[in-house]
Amino acid sequence: MSASAVSTFLAGMLMLVVLPECWSQKETGDEQYSPILLEKRFHNKNGVYVKPKEDLPGIEYLDSNKEIPLLKPFVDYYVNNLGYKRGKSIRGSTYDWRRGANEIKKSTGFFPRTKYIIEDMYTKNGNRSLTLVCFSMGCPVTHHLLTRTGLTQEWKDKHIHAYVTVVGAWAGGVHFLQAVSSGTAADTLLGKLENLGSSIKNVLGTYLSYLERSFEGLYWLMPRTPIWNDEVLVSTPSGDYTAKQYEQMFKDFGKGFEHSYAKFTTAISTGADFPAPNVRTYCLYSLGVDTPEHLEYTKAEIRGQTPIITMGDGDGVINAKNAEVCLQWKNMKNHKFVSYVCRGLQHNNICGTDLYPYIGKIVKIPQSETNSEMNKKKMKFDESVALLEAIGEKFRSSEVTVQEEIVHILEKLID
Structure with missing residues (x-):
């Protein structure tokens, strides 16, 4: 039923119920971190290996007993209402959220694995490009995939139908x-x-x-x-x-x-700027909720102290300044950008059912409107206008009305 496959890139939640000792062993090892190392690295204590549960099982529930749902309702909506098939046309790509993009890139294999999932889904769904849906920290992680892992524009035009960011934690928050x-x-x-x-x-x-x-x-x-x-x-x-x-x-x-x-x-050594992803992008975020903006500690000893918090605008976790980072992409050349602001929705409740139909409409945009085809139409339009202008020089007095009418038709073609 769907016009394109969906791939959801979401924060891969570690199994808190199953692996608490792995968390603590990583901690008590003090990261085996030293500022004098030639290559500073975060890593687990020797002998400890933590692997996020993969694909949809890693994003639908927080725990292995399936008692704490995460994105189960989100996945169920597309499976039950839009005809998506688990493991084929809707999948998840999970990562260890203890790590930032720097270590995700160096030591987890997340980016090559995610690229493979995209290509595999593209092939198995009739060469249909994918919609990437990300949440919170998953948004800068996915942005890193699109802009800093060597993906060519040709590859993105072929495989990516749209990039949907939901409450992205772009440039950090208080x-x-x-x-x-x-x-x-x-x-x-x-x-x-x-x-x-x-x-x-x-x-x-x-x-x-x-x-x-x-x-x-x-x-x-x-x-x-x-x-x-x-x-x-x-x-x-x-x-x-x-x-x-x-x-x-x-x-x-x-x-x-x-x-x-x-x-x-x-x-932050991977870069602090946010270059345009150069794919069709939809940025969804929430404002109108009290969000920490300033922390005041009254004692010199910070540890164990609860700060006096001054609130500002945001979604309770992501500050407005941070949420709106994506707006700098609104003038992307040849790629559509749309922002959608929710009001009063808490960060952790943003995946409520109100957003499901909206994202569903993005997913079902006709494949003929993918970025590569839009580019071809734009080039054809520019060539046609140049030809009409040349003709207009010869028939300036008699062909102006005809020229304007044809330009109007061409504009409707690429609208």
């Missing part, structure tokens, strides 16, 4: 800076465990904060230039800090943050 500084997992997870005593919560909170600081992916999602420049993001008794002052900030944070700036520079 929420992720808080996770690296003092942690967010403790408030999110432990706040729901009302029966735990305060002493136990403090111990677990310290551990979770330490754990978060080990994830390269969080450093990659910290606010960074050139999108964030002179805005004060963090204030402590030692001073105010912008995205340009992370080195001094981490130094002032003291014990526990000795390697944090080196981790940050390693995480």
Whole structure:
């Protein structure tokens, strides 16, 4: 029933219920990270290997017991309403979200594997180009695939029908800076465990904060230039800090943050700019929800401290400034760009059913309107106009009306 195949590139969730010790072993190994290494790398402790569950099973549920659904309703909508087939015309590509694009590229094989999935789906679905749908961190990861892994324009025109970004975590956000500084997992997870005593919560909170600081992916999602420049993001008794002052900030944070700036520079070494993906792009994001914009710590000891948070606009996690990074692509040459703003939808609830039909319409855009064919029509139009102008020079007095009518018809052809 569908006009094109869909590939969903989503954050591959590690199985928290199954693999908690792998998380902790990675952490207690302190990443085997040293700023004096010639090649700074994030990696698991020796003997520990963590592999995200692949394809749709890796994105439909958070846990192996299938008790915590993630994108199961999203997948079900396209299977049940638009006739997609699991494993054939709708698939998932998962990654280890502890890592940023730098390590995803170097050590996980995600990008070559995803390229293979795209080509395989293209072939098995009658040479139909794919719609890539990504969420949150999956959006900059997929953008990296499209712009920094050597894919040619010819390859993209052939295989990519559309690129749909949903609440993209493009240039980082203050929420992720808080996770690296003092942690967010403790408030999110432990706040729901009302029966735990305060002493136990403090111990677990310290551990979770330490754990978060080990994830390269969080450093990659910290606010960074050139999108964030002179805005004060963090204030402590030692001073105010912008995205340009992370080195001094981490130094002032003291014990526990000795390697944090080196981790940050390693995480963003793949590039901080966002070149146009040069494919048909739809950017979906939400505004109108209180979102952390500034963190104030009243004590010099950052660890274990809950900051005073000043709120701004966004979706609760992604700041408006970050969400709108994709708008810089609106003038892509020869490739359509559309932005769609939801109001009042929380980041974690953005995958609600209201968006399913909208994305469904994108998927079902006729294949004749793919980028390569649009380019051919544009070239044909330009050639026709040039020919008409030449004819017009000879028949200026009698052919103007005819010329204008033909140009009007050609414009309708490529509209």
